[in-house]
Amino acid sequence: MDFELTPEQLLFKDQVLKFAKKEIAPRVQEHDLREEFDWQSWKKLGEFGILGLHFPEELGGGGADVMTSVLAAEALGEAGVDGGLTLSYGAHTYLCADTIFRHGTDEQRRMYIPKLASGEWVGCMGLTEPGAGSDVASLRTRAVRAGDYWVLNGSKMFITNGAIADVAVIYAKTDPSSGHAGISAFVVEKGTPGFTVSRSLHKMGVRTSPTSELVFQDCKIPAQNLLGIEGNGFMMAMQTVEWDRSALLAPFLGAVSFLLERCSRYAKQREQFGRPIAYFQAVKHKLADMKIFLEAARSLVYRIAWCKDQGRPLNHLEAAVAKLFIGDWSLNPTNDAVSLMGGYGYCHEYDVERVFRDSRLAPIGGGTSDVQKVLISRLM
């Protein structure tokens, strides 16, 4: 067992941290308050190479391993980048682009990956529906083969990047009688007749990331837009879950580091009863609990990245354990951070309340904590 990161990984993490602090973090508050996607930061993420970090260089990627990708995502959170932008990045890179990369044809890869890796195009993934979230088998969106086309009908709910996406990976039932084996994945481009964004949803946190409902009404897509093999959609969705529970969790880790730094500095400066509040035991205990959470969570997330780098295909138990831990246990440190900073912690301008709001998504998005418990108890 060895927990050492390579000098290259550490160096890259540091570069991402510096870049994000300088180029992105100063713009976060403004966009969070306006509930607006930050196109300028998105472009900068693309230019820096983060959006396509783990794709091969010939497809416009950075050729990085999974661990480096996780470290980059962690660094974004640590720099103070909001959970909205990191969520959009995660959905774009891992849930959409990576699925096309893993299961698409060479032509599909060449067509989509360079544009997605550079940030020229935005991607999204449509799995959840108004009546089917964690229970994937009960999807109601249908795809019916009609000659050289597939015809999609149905709707998708809570779709990250839905309103701004140029391309979507959509899961639909191709054989309703076959349960999981009757689900297939399709690539659907923006502007395809019958594909509309019906409404944007306003949220408690991750507000810079647009969340939408997608509607498919007799939406005809070319037969070659089927991704991978017909009926393999459930397996593809399960593979994205590991990204959901590693690279997409990493910004939460980073966010707790961000809070720890923010709260430590505040505790040393803020004086009450004639001395800095850092001297008070109750304040110290809150800082310690943030640190303990951070260190306990870190290895869980790194473990999944390492498993993926080893080529171990599905690591559902490890992924579910990490997701459950970060989802449920991250609420305490973020709440403690607000308490520690008191009235300032409750105000927008101090960032802490934003992290508190953003982190509330952790036990919901990418499979709720209850679903993780079902999975863990099934696999243990």
Place this chain on the structure above:
Amino acid sequence: MNFDWRAEDHELKKRVLAVFDAEALSALGSLEDCDSGALRHITRRFLERLGPTDYLRLGVGPEGSAQTLHLIAAQEELAGISRSLFISIEVTARLFGGLLKGFCNSSTAAEIAQSVAGGGTIGAVGVTEPPRVDGEEHAAAFSRVRDSVIASADKDFVTNAPIADWIAVVLDEGGDKTICLVRPTQEGVTVGPRMKTLGYRGLAVSSLTLRNVEVPQELVFGPFPESTLMDFLRQTEDLILSAASVGLMNTVIAKAKAHAQSHRRGGKPIFAHQEVRFKLAEMLTLYQSSQLLLFRAGWMISTGKEERKTLVRCAKVFASEAAEKVAGMAMQILSGHGYLSGNPIEQAYRDAKYSAISGTTSERARMEIADDVLARYG
């Protein structure tokens, strides 16, 4: 980065587990009911068996720190078999043995250390002093005469004292710390009656009194700066307690899961009920996160990382508090069965508290973790 154990780690685990065959395990089942004589016999027997496995030689003293992670691989296994025996063995090998190897430089100390490593000696360490009542004079006294030391001291909660062959007593000498090696049977040394405790009842713990005990110079070591000696003792103890907590969780989860699969309610195993299986999922999550945190802390010590002290404190606080939660949830799953005296879950529930209050208490550890965090963010 590598999350797999190496072949040599697996080999060590295998050698340690081989010591505990069916016959040996049956002896450990009654550990809680043993008197000190029987405990001494059982502990000695297992130390002798562990001697040839090299387990007792690993990670001993500050110089052995590079082997810490390798050692932890086996510590978790041993802690899962018998927590009381594990603590007794660790106090002998890592605390007592660690003091001998790292701080006691004499031929006699080297001989004792050799015996400890081979499983031939049971050791104890006396550090904690009883609370002083206001106005009460402290009995502690320390004076160096020509070729010996005359020492008086009161020590509390000395693990292994009733069964030990040797006791290392840590004494105050002008603000620094000095180690005296004494025999429990030596004139002026009194081992108090075995303390009755909430948990870890298979462990022999007592007070220790020294009154004008003459200790020959060759068995006196120091003085050492307090921080040097105490940092070593606390780090060693905290790692042992973290491993004990992780071992406890592993055992408890296996037993709770087996119970949930074999007991039925409403025509199906209770495991099928979400309120039971969700608890098991949370228990496993706490166990795995504690385990990885312990491994990482061990790796930091093995590789001499700057943040190792803080990570050990984090692991200790998290694992000990997680163990309490896990034992509580297991008790809830087993309900009445788990509440019966002698049930492994009832024992674990009682044992779990120990780790949070011994070594560096959770409260003190949190203060130290916070001090480190505050120092990092100037």
